[in-house]
Amino acid sequence: MDVRRGTGRYTTVSIPVTLYERIKSLIEGTGFTSVSQFVTYVLREVVAEMEEEKLRSEGVTDEEKREIIERLRRLGYL
Amino acid sequence: MVSRPHGGRLVDRVSRGRSRERLLAEVAEMPRLSLTEGLAADVANIAHGVYTPLEGFMVREDYESVLDQMRLSNDLPWTIPIVLDASQETLRGIREGDEIALYYGGLPLAVMRVEEIYEWNKKLYAERIFKTRDPQHPGVAKTLARGELLVGGPLLLVNEMPEPFENVRLWPKETRVLFRERGWRTIAAFQTRNVPHTGHEYVQKAALTFVDGLFVNPLVGWKKPGDYKDEVIVGAYKALIEHYYPRESVVFSVLRMEMRYAGPREAVHHAIVRKNFGATHFIVGRDHAGVGNYYGPYEAWEIFKEFPDLGITPLFVREAFYCRKCGQMVNEKICPHPEEYRVRISGTKLRRMILRGETPPPYMMRPEVARVVLSHPSPFVEG
Numbered sequence: 344m345d346v347r348r349g350t351g352r353y354t355t356v357s358i359p360v361t362l363y364e365r366i367k368s369l370i371e372g373t374g375f376t377s378v379s380q381f382v383t384y385v386l387r388e389v390v391a392e393m394e395e396e397k398l399r400s401e402g403v404t405d406e407e408k409r410e411i412i413e414r415l416r417r418l419g420y421l
Numbered sequence: 422m423v424s425r426p427h428g429g430r431l432v433d434r435v436s437r438g439r440s441r442e443r444l445l446a447e448v449a450e451m452p453r454l455s456l457t458e459g460l461a462a463d464v465a466n467i468a469h470g471v472y473t474p475l476e477g478f479m480v481r482e483d484y485e486s487v488l489d490q491m492r493l494s495n496d497l498p499w500t501i502p503i504v505l506d507a508s509q510e511t512l513r514g515i516r517e518g519d520e521i522a523l524y525y526g527g528l529p530l531a532v533m534r535v536e537e538i539y540e541w542n543k544k545l546y547a548e549r550i551f552k553t554r555d556p557q558h559p560g561v562a563k564t565l566a567r568g569e570l571l572v573g574g575p576l577l578l579v580n581e582m583p584e585p586f587e588n589v590r591l592w593p594k595e596t597r598v599l600f601r602e603r604g605w606r607t608i609a610a611f612q613t614r615n616v617p618h619t620g621h622e623y624v625q626k627a628a629l630t631f632v633d634g635l636f637v638n639p640l641v642g643w644k645k646p647g648d649y650k651d652e653v654i655v656g657a658y659k660a661l662i663e664h665y666y667p668r669e670s671v672v673f674s675v676l677r678m679e680m681r682y683a684g685p686r687e688a689v690h691h692a693i694v695r696k697n698f699g700a701t702h703f704i705v706g707r708d709h710a711g712v713g714n715y716y717g718p719y720e721a722w723e724i725f726k727e728f729p730d731l732g733i734t735p736l737f738v739r740e741a742f743y744c745r746k747c748g749q750m751v752n753e754k755i756c757p758h759p760e761e762y763r764v765r766i767s768g769t770k771l772r773r774m775i776l777r778g779e780t781p782p783p784y785m786m787r788p789e790v791a792r793v794v795l796s797h798p799s800p801f802v803e804g
Contacts, residue, residue: 385729387496388729394429412598412602415599420591420672
């Protein structure tokens with residue numbers, strides 16, 4: 344994929360012209376004002392889902408968990 | 422499943438054990454910065470992961486990105502800058518690269534590495550965050566009174582700030598364990614700065630019908646004059662939950678965080694924060710985090726469309742009202758009756774009644790809640 348650095352906060356990503364045309368016609372009459380806006384929207388959704396799957400760690404050790412449960416019991420939450 | 426923290430990993434910047442002892446020994450030698458209550462609360466919130474993925478106060482790149490794009494420089498949604506302001510006078514002798522001690526009420530709270538000191542345009546900030554430069558707006562007024570420089574950099578907490586509501590204050594690590602222990606997979610969070618009236622109860626219970634648990638998380642800390650005092654909110658909710666909620670389905674815990682009154686942007690901020698607590702859904706009401714007539718009644722709903730990657734599902738709940746014909750709390754989607762039957766439960770109306778010492782009717786406020794509010798000698802924040 345041809346990726347070129349833009350001068351501002353955006354970068355150009357190439358997509359097939361056929362796909363571009365399909366999206367362009369798909370977004371007609373929707374709230375999306377450009378193909379770029381639509382592609383950014385969709386990619387963010389997909390990337391977030393992939394990141395969610397990738398990250399599993401909660402960062403709580405067994406000892407911390409025991410201490411937390413003890414405090415929660417003391418306060419009447421458990 | 423409990424929500425993943427924003428950005429994937431819950432931030433923990435609480436110093437413990439020997440590392441804490443070393444920092445405490447060094448703190449006296451460090452340049453110090455005294456914090457307001459709101460900033461001290463931000464320090465604790467950063468350290469305990471409430472503002473995950475932030476590990477400190479924002480540097481310029483993140484600050485500008487949030488202002489312009491409503492995203493951090495790594496593209497994660499973020500709508501309210503978390504910044505430490507100071508005057509040139511108080512920063513005299515402090516340079517980028519220094520370690521400084523952040524104090525609150527004579528107590529060293531945290532050690533911060535100064536990564537960047539930079540200027541900010543407070544009027545531009547007001548325009549972007551509050552959508553107005555009007556100094557009558559409480560958030561704008563507060564912004565204009567802040568220091569002229571911002572200090573960004575990561576921090577480590579060395580002491581907890583005193584918390585009068587310690588017994589009902591939980592951090593994200595704790596709520597995440599709690600929700601799992603209770604076996605909740607879906608959790609609806611409710612943000613509030615008010616004592617509950619029947620409209621709030623309706624909205625919360627409507628949400629609870631479809632999820633495993635309800636997380637009621639009122640803000641305590643600075644609020645504008647006329648808002649309810651913290652202890653009144655806490656007392657009122659305790660009474661409501663004790664008498665009217667299934668206790669095994671509700672978690673009540675306070676969050677010390679200032680109201681910004683930034684309407685739509687703040688609604689997203691409130692959602693992100695509750696995602697870090699583990700909530701999977703966030704209730705967005707009418708005129709969420711609004712004040713006066715600065716924002717449209719459902720403007721806060723619109724902004725969520727810009728964040729398909731937020732990672733928490735907003736629940737848009739319409740304003741509830743009492744219908745005399747239905748004989749219960751309803752909303753316009755489920756009630757066919759005309760306006761003449763509808764009684765709006767307005768916060769302003771309730772405030773006026775309370776100020777006159779009148780007990781609101783039960784269809785507006787539960788008697789147990791009204792008793793808590795009316796028994797307080799001065800339930801509202803004074804100017």
